[in-house]
Amino acid sequence: MTADRNVAAHNHTHEHAHEIEPVPGEIVRVSCVRHSYDDGTSVHLCGLDFVATRGQRIAVLGPNGAGKTTMLYHILGLLRAQEGIVRVFGVDPSEEWPAIRKRIGVVLQNVDEQILAPTVADDVGFSPRQYGLSEAEVALRVDRALALMGIEELRDRVPHNLSGGEKRKVAMAGALVMEPELLVLDEPFEGLDPAARTMMGKLLRELAAGGTTVVMSTHDIDSVPEMADYAYVMGPDGHIALSGTPAEVFSSADILAAGNIRPPVLAELFMRLRQSDPDAPEPALGVAEAAEALLKWRG
Amino acid sequence: MSHIHIPDGVLPLWLWGAGWLLTLALVVIAGKVAERHEMRRKVPLLGVIAALMLVAMSSEIVPLAYHINLTVVGGILLGPVLSVIVAFIVQVVLALLGHGGVTVIGLNTLITGAEMVLGWALFHMLVSMLSRRRAGLAAGIATVLTLALTTTMLVGIVWLGGSGATGRETGALDPADLKFENPFATGVFSVGLFSGGEEHADETDPAADEHAQEPTLSVGRFAAVVYTLGPLGWLIEALVTAGIVGYVARVRPTLILSGALAEKQRRIPGDEAGGL
C-alpha cells in the first residue's frame, strides 16, 4: 500500500463542511484551513485532510515555517480558521472550547512559559483547580500524574530551578492530570535524554492503548517510527503532502526531500542499499527488524 | 531614580490613609471598567508590563547606579485604565520585596499611576503634533514633562504631610532629657501612668515653648534636593524612554501608536462572552 499523495485534489472549503462525514472514532479533523498573520504571511493547510482517530499516535512532520504549530493552535481553538474546517470532538474548538477543554491536554514547545505556579505540585494541580475540583480531588490527581511521569521527588521543587527535561516532564504531568482523551504535544522530546525519551515513548504507547489520541509535532525524525502509528508530512508552504504509517511515509524519498525532511537513519540506509542492489530488503525502521532483515539478506 | 519613594512612618495617618482609600477606589473602578470591556485576556499583559517595570527598576544604567522605571512606556502600552491597575501592582510587589514603603503604597501608586496616565496622554498629544515618525522624540518630551509634574506632586504630598507633627505630640524621645529610670525603685503605679503623670511640663517653663515650636519636616530643603537631582533623573529616563519607544515604533508600530487595545492584535475567539 502506498501512502496517500495529493497536492490539489482534496480542496475542501468551509461551504462544504456539512458534506464531510466524520470517520468512525474521529477525534480531530483539519481540512484545508487558511490562516493569515498580521505581517501578511499566510499558511494554507491544504492537500490531504488531517484526521486523528481514537487511540492513534500521530506525528506531524514538516520543515520550519510549514505551519505545524499553526495547525496545533487551530486544534486548540486558539486560532479561528478563515477558511476550511477544524473539528475536535465533533465541534469547532474556536467556538465551543468550554465544551471540550477538559478532554484535552496540551504541552507546547516552550515549557518555561507553560509553567504557572511556584511549586511542581501547584503547577500540576493548576488545571483541576481552575475547573473547580475540590482540594482533595486535586491532591489525588496530582499524585497520580506525578507518579505517571516518575517525578514524585520533584513535588515540592521550584520549577524555575529544574533542568529543561525535568520541566518538560512537569508540563506533561500538568497535561495528563485531567486524564485527557486528546493529547496535543508540540516537540515533546525536546530536551529529553535517551532514557527519558524511551520513558515518554512507552507512556504515549500506554496512553494510546487506553484510548487517548496523541497528536504531536516533532523534528525528531528518528523517534517517529517508535513513537507514532501514523504520520502527516507538511510541505514548506503548509500543504499536507503525505500521510501514512511511518514506513510508508519514509519510503517516499522525493516528497520528503521536497519538504527538506531527512528520513530516519535506518530508512536512509535501506534506501541507499536498494539503490545499489534492487534485491536489498524493504526498509525496516526498528533496529531489531533492521538487523533481522540484513542478516537474512546476507544469507 | 526618576523620583524618590516616600518612606514609611513619616507622613501622618490621615494623608497616607487617604492615599490608600483613593488608590483602592481607583483600582476597583479600573478593574470593573476593564472587566466590563472584556479585558480578561489582558491579565497576562498586565502581569508582564508590571514585571517589565520591575525588571527595569532592577537594572542599573552603568555606571551611575541609577535605575529607570519605564512608567511612561507602560502607560503608552496600556492606556489609562490598565495603567492604574499596573501602578498598584508594581508598588505592592516593591513593598513586598522591601524596595518601597508599605503604608505609602497608596500615595506611591497615585504618583506612579499619574506618571503612566500623564505619559500616555502627553505622548499621544505630542505624536499628533510632531508626527508618528517622531514617536521617540514625543516619548522623550512626554517623559520630561510628566516627571516634572509628578515630582511636584511628590513635593506637594510631603508639604501636606510635613506640617503639624511635633516631637512632643508624637511621643518622641528628647535626647535633652533622656533618662533611664527604674520602674521598681519609683514604683510603677506612682509613675503616673493612670493618674495623668507627674511630669507634665510646666506651661510657664520656657522649655515648653521651645518644644511647642519644634521644627517640622523641612519641605523647602526636600524640594531643593528633588528639584536639583531630579532633572538628571528625568533626562536619563527620557532618553531611555525615547530609545525604547523609537525602537518599537520602527519594529512594531501598532503596539506603540495604537496601544494594547489595537484591533489588529490576535483576539482569542470565544472570549467575547467575558470569561468562559
Added chain:
Amino acid sequence: MHIGAVDQAATLGTSWLHRSWPIAKLVAFALVLAAAMVTWNLLVLLGIVVLLSAAIVSSRVKPGLAFTLAAYPAFFAAVFALASAPDVLSGFVIVLKALAAGLAAVTVALTTPYPQIFAPVQRVVPGIVGDALLMTYRSTFLLLDKFANLMTAVRLRSGVSVGQPVRAARATTQALGGLLLYSFDLSQRDYDIMRVRGYQDRLRVAVHPSTSRAADAVLVATTLAALATSLLWRIAADSLNPYSWLVPIPALFALLAALVSSRRKS
C-alpha cells in the same frame, strides 16, 4: 532584584514561620507595621526592629538576604531624612521606621510563597487585579532571565564595559526594547496557555491551611503586644519615656533565644 532567592526561601523553608497560616502572618504583619507607624520613640522602634530580627533568625532564612532587602527602604529613608528631617534624632527615627516596615515585609515575603500572600488579597479586589497580581510574580522570573540573556548577548556582541557609559546605556536601552517586544508576545502566549489549562473567570489558588494554631496564636499575640506597647508609649509619652529602655529588653531576649535555637538546629 533578589526575587529568585526570595522565592526559593519562601517555598523551600520549613521553619515554624513558614508553616504558619498565611492569613495569620498577614495579620501579624499589619499589627507590627501599625506598631512601627504609631510610635516616634527611638527605643520602642529599636525594640520592634530587634523583635523582627528575632523572627527572621528563627525562620532560618539567610539573614544576609533579609537584611539586604530591608536595607533598601532604610537607605532611601536615610536620603529622605537627610533632605527633610528637622534634627538628627528625627532622622534616625525615620530610618528605623522604614527599616522596621521593610523587615516586616521581607519576613512575610521570605516565609510565604507569593500566591499564598496574594490569594487572600485576590478575594477582595476585582478579578482582573487579583489575577494580574498573581501573574506578575511569575512573569518577573521569565523577564529577568530573558533580560540577563539579552544583556549577555549585547555585551558579547558590542563589547561594552563600565568605562563606556554612553555605549552601555545605549546597549541596555536596546536590550530593554527587545525585552518589551518579547514581553508583549509572551503575554499572548501566557493567555493561550492559561486558557488551554482551564483559566476562565478567575485564577484559583488554594490557601494553605494552618499547621499549628498555637504558633499562629503566638505570632498574632506577640505583634499585638508590640502594637499595644507602641500605643501605650505614645499615649503616655510623658510618663513612660524615662522607661523606654525597658522596651527592647524582651525583644533582645527573643533574639537571643532565636540565635541559640538556630545554632542548635544547625
